Amino acid sequence: MGLTGIQIYKLLPKTNCKECGEPTCLAFAMKLAAGKAELAKCPYVSDEAKEQLSEASAPPIRGITLGTGENAFKIGEEVVLYRHEKTFVNQPGYGILITDTMDDTEVEAKIKRLNEMFFERVGLTLTADFAALKNESGDPSKFESLTQKVMGLTQKALVLISENVDALSAAGKVAKDRRPLLYAATKENADQVGALAKELGVPVAAKANGLDELIELSEKLTSIGLKDIVLDPGNRKLKDLYADLHFHRRAALKDKFKPLGFPFITFPNEMTDDPMKEALYAAIFVAKYAGLIVLSDLDAHRMLPLTVQRLNIYTDPQRPMIMEQGIYEINKPDKSSPVLLTTNFALTYFIVSAEIEASRVPSWLLVMDTEGLSVLTAWSAGKFVADAIAPFVKKSGIEEKVDHRNIIIPGYVAQISGELEEELGGDWKVVLGTREASDIPAFLRTYASKG
Amino acid sequence: MAFTPPLEKYAGKIREVVIGKGDKVVKLGGHNAMPGCIFDGDFPNLPKIALEVFDSAPEDWAPEAIKPYEDVVNDPVAWAKKAVDVYNAELVCLHLKSTDPNGENVGADEAAQLAKKVSDSISVPLIVLGSGNAEKDGEVAAKVCEVCAGQNLLVGLAVEDNYKKIGAAAIGYGHCVAAQSPIDVNLAKQLNILLDNLGVPLDKIVMEPSTGALGYGIEYTYSVMERIELAALSQNDDKMQLPIMNIMAVETWKTREAKLDVDAEPTFGDLSKRGILWEAMTAVDLILSGTSLLIMRHPEAVRLTKEIIEELYLGK
Ligand code: B12
Ligand code: SF4
Numbered sequence: 094m095g096l097t098g099i100q101i102y103k104l105l106p107k108t109n110c111k112e113c114g115e116p117t118c119l120a121f122a123m124k125l126a127a128g129k130a131e132l133a134k135c136p137y138v139s140d141e142a143k144e145q146l147s148e149a150s151a152p153p154i155r156g157i158t159l160g161t162g163e164n165a166f167k168i169g170e171e172v173v174l175y176r177h178e179k180t181f182v183n184q185p186g187y188g189i190l191i192t193d194t195m196d197d198t199e200v201e202a203k204i205k206r207l208n209e210m211f212f213e214r215v216g217l218t219l220t221a222d223f224a225a226l227k228n229e230s231g232d233p234s235k236f237e238s239l240t241q242k243v244m245g246l247t248q249k250a251l252v253l254i255s256e257n258v259d260a261l262s263a264a265g266k267v268a269k270d271r272r273p274l275l276y277a278a279t280k281e282n283a284d285q286v287g288a289l290a291k292e293l294g295v296p297v298a299a300k301a302n303g304l305d306e307l308i309e310l311s312e313k314l315t316s317i318g319l320k321d322i323v324l325d326p327g328n329r330k331l332k333d334l335y336a337d338l339h340f341h342r343r344a345a346l347k348d349k350f351k352p353l354g355f356p357f358i359t360f361p362n363e364m365t366d367d368p369m370k371e372a373l374y375a376a377i378f379v380a381k382y383a384g385l386i387v388l389s390d391l392d393a394h395r396m397l398p399l400t401v402q403r404l405n406i407y408t409d410p411q412r413p414m415i416m417e418q419g420i421y422e423i424n425k426p427d428k429s430s431p432v433l434l435t436t437n438f439a440l441t442y443f444i445v446s447a448e449i450e451a452s453r454v455p456s457w458l459l460v461m462d463t464e465g466l467s468v469l470t471a472w473s474a475g476k477f478v479a480d481a482i483a484p485f486v487k488k489s490g491i492e493e494k495v496d497h498r499n500i501i502i503p504g505y506v507a508q509i510s511g512e513l514e515e516e517l518g519g520d521w522k523v524v525l526g527t528r529e530a531s532d533i534p535a536f537l538r539t540y541a542s543k544g
Numbered sequence: 545m546a547f548t549p550p551l552e553k554y555a556g557k558i559r560e561v562v563i564g565k566g567d568k569v570v571k572l573g574g575h576n577a578m579p580g581c582i583f584d585g586d587f588p589n590l591p592k593i594a595l596e597v598f599d600s601a602p603e604d605w606a607p608e609a610i611k612p613y614e615d616v617v618n619d620p621v622a623w624a625k626k627a628v629d630v631y632n633a634e635l636v637c638l639h640l641k642s643t644d645p646n647g648e649n650v651g652a653d654e655a656a657q658l659a660k661k662v663s664d665s666i667s668v669p670l671i672v673l674g675s676g677n678a679e680k681d682g683e684v685a686a687k688v689c690e691v692c693a694g695q696n697l698l699v700g701l702a703v704e705d706n707y708k709k710i711g712a713a714a715i716g717y718g719h720c721v722a723a724q725s726p727i728d729v730n731l732a733k734q735l736n737i738l739l740d741n742l743g744v745p746l747d748k749i750v751m752e753p754s755t756g757a758l759g760y761g762i763e764y765t766y767s768v769m770e771r772i773e774l775a776a777l778s779q780n781d782d783k784m785q786l787p788i789m790n791i792m793a794v795e796t797w798k799t800r801e802a803k804l805d806v807d808a809e810p811t812f813g814d815l816s817k818r819g820i821l822w823e824a825m826t827a828v829d830l831i832l833s834g835t836s837l838l839i840m841r842h843p844e845a846v847r848l849t850k851e852i853i854e855e856l857y858l859g860k
Binding site: 175176177211212214304305308330331332333335336339340343344347348369370372373376377380381392393394395396397398399401402405406408410440444447448451467473529530531532 | 546547549550552580581582583604726758759760761762763764766767770771774798800801803804808811812813814815817818820821822824825828829832844848851852855856857858859
């Protein structure tokens with residue numbers, strides 16, 4: 094990425110020895126530029142050239158990993174402004190704020206929410222990612238013991254927040270094997286905090302007053318050899334921060350402007366006292382370019398929409414998530430249990446199966462391959478219509494599993510009932526189900542009791 | 545050396561569409577940059593919020609969504625007044641749901657009379673939508689246009705199968721058209737071209753790109769809208785330079801997340817706040833992807849959304 098074939102050629106030995114498998118160094122350079130060859134194929138490139146080339150081919154926004162093991166997560170490495178150009182890459186992390194002035198009960202309750210908050214959706218587990226520990230007391234030893242305590246309570250990643258170098262150093266030493274983020278190097282303490290990050294080998298955040306100062310700080314940290322940097326322009330007003338986030342993404346991608354080529358950390362928790370508003374800020378930063386998002390708390394009613402927001406914005410717009418076609422057993426069905434039909438769009442399947450499960454009525458769910466399209470979309474596209482459904486039902490094997498011939502179809506495709514009954518033939522009867530899945534439990538209970 | 549922020553200047557601009565008449569007027573669109581990017585261009589009109597009114601009492605609404613309207617659900621006129629006077633609706637959107645031929649099948653005349661009554665009793669412009677049955681919607685909308693002649697309502701939904709009827713009535717009686725296409729940039733453009741050929745001025749059309757709620761297709765709506773806005777602005781595509789509207793509350797409040805209480809889903813948390821946030825977060829996504837007009841339901845979601853709009857654009 095970035096360098097042209099000619100620019101790369103200038104860095105090669107220019108001996109045309111052919112050992113890379115190409116007739117000339119220039120030909121090799123062209124292949125490299127096109128991403129069709131690996132630099133390692135040339136045994137003679139100098140270390141210096143290697144470094145320059147790998148730097149030039151580094152992603153425009155550096156990828157940073159926080160945490161370790163199963164709880165590690167990566168941010169950055171984004172390559173587009175709009176998600177229809179190419180899927181966004183690394184979901185931003187959500188974190189919960191915990192301060193060293195909170196009492197033990199509160200700390201424990203918050204960590205419990207961080208550890209236990211998860212939602213199942215379309216077969217995925219949605220969770221929060223890190224604890225942001227803040228040295229509110231100003232006392233390094235309190236901060237150190239909070240860090241110690243939290244490390245014992247959770248395996249999740251950590252962000253350590255203090256502008257006091259002693260406090261950061263104390264907590265950083267405790268947490269360094271967890272790969273925490275040190276927040277933050279400022280204009281005042283950049284030298285010491287930079288040195289600390291280097292000594293501990295952990296990522297560091299730069300916090301500034303506005304983009305100009307942030308760029309200076311970023312350059313300073315880079316100059317002392319730090320690579321894993323996270324940025325905070327300091328703005329806490331939506332309008333200004335929204336601008337900063339855009340300038341950062343544009344400058345990094347379009348101008349390959351290195352000083353802003355790092356992920357941003359945002360603090361919705363510092364922008365309002367209204368928890369609902371805070372969640373909306375977080376949703377905005379998911380869509381518009383944040384890497385880390387710190388929240389005051391992780392209540393379920395806010396985290397459910399927020400984790401879904403993140404999933405939606407970061408899913409591949411070209412490829413819907415799909416289920417395998419086939420017969421799904423729900424609540425241990427037998428030969429007399431009802432048979433329901435739906436499409437193989439993962440979202441549709443999971444909503445419908447959850448409602449059938451909730452109904453407690455033993456059921457068979459036929460999931461038909463509609464190339465991952467929802468009910469109405471598949472119907473409009475001609476994939477969920479009578480002459481496609483009938484052969485699928487017949488071949489599915491459901492006729493051997495049940496001794497009745499009734500099939501419940503989604504209410505939204507009422508119009509196919511007659512034709513489907515005809516195509517199925519025999520004793521098959523088409524029963525019209527509800528439109529919304531949320532009405533399935535009531536529907537199934539009455540249906541089952543009628544026998 | 546000070547950093548020069550990289551700005552985006554676009555060749556195109558979204559048309560300004562005016563809805564309403566006299567002292568009750570709302571302007572949509574008119575911007576020449578992507579959502580919230582006030583550093584790139586001008587936004588003479590911020591995204592507007594309409595509140596919903598139904599012509600018959602809703603049966604399957606989430607309890608949280610009914611609460612604010614409990615005293616008025618049987619009286620669309622009182623409902624509309626409450627939306628404006630108590631909840632500060634910038635527009636009102638009347639859903640003529642009972643006209644559904646597979647439901648109550650209320651006739652076009654009766655529906656149009658109701659629309660006029662609602663329009664006459666509120667101090668903001670009115671949007672009138674049908675039941676979603678394309679054929680009947682054409683009939684109803686045409687009648688609404690006639691009965692409310694000259695009021696410059698926003699009438700719909702015009703779709704591929706009924707646009708001629710609605711378009712012609714809108715031209716004849718001086719109204720704007722809400723045109724819905726199924727979640728595709730080219731189909732949106734195609735419908736605009738058809739309406740244009742029919743003689744509907746392009747500054748009298750608002751596009752509804754098909755709206756999915758958070759968790760239920762928002763990711764598709766979001767990207768289609770971004771692509772429409774980009775085509776309008778950077779490619780200066782004349783037939784795309786129309787403001788976008790989103791019929792979103794209907795979609796958000798039918799989700800299980802907005803409906804299921806904690807007993808049914810212990811991990812989902814507080815139901816009332818969750819429903820409100822589901823609507824507000826969907827609204828925020830639509831603002832970020834380029835809406836000019838949101839059709840919303842819960843007053844608290846509206847308040848939050850309005851504050852976000854003002855903070856984003858005006859720095860409040
Ligand atoms: C996202 C979306 C798309 C995405 C596809 C997403 C996907 N993977 O399916 C894209 C952008 C690709 C798309 C394309 C098209 N779309 Co589309 N799309 C939508 C949108 C916005 C949301 C659909 C969605 O995800 N719903 C959520 C899922 C979970 O809903 P669902 O599958 O219906 O399931 C619910 C119920 O049906 C029920 N249910 C499901 N199964 C069962 C089973 C039983 C037994 C029961 C009882 C109930 C039940 O439970 C679920 C929850 O309540 C809708 C508009 C809307 N707001 O609904 C339009 C919509 C469905 N699309 C439409 C159309 C026309 C199309 C296109 C044909 C347009 C075109 N000509 O290009 C294309 C076809 C695609 C193709 N490949 O050819 C129309 C359909 C019109 C109609 N009334 O028939 C809609 C309604 C938009 C509109 N207003 O015009 N679309
Ligand atoms: S191996 Fe290296 S030096 Fe030899 S031709 Fe290839 S690029 Fe040139």
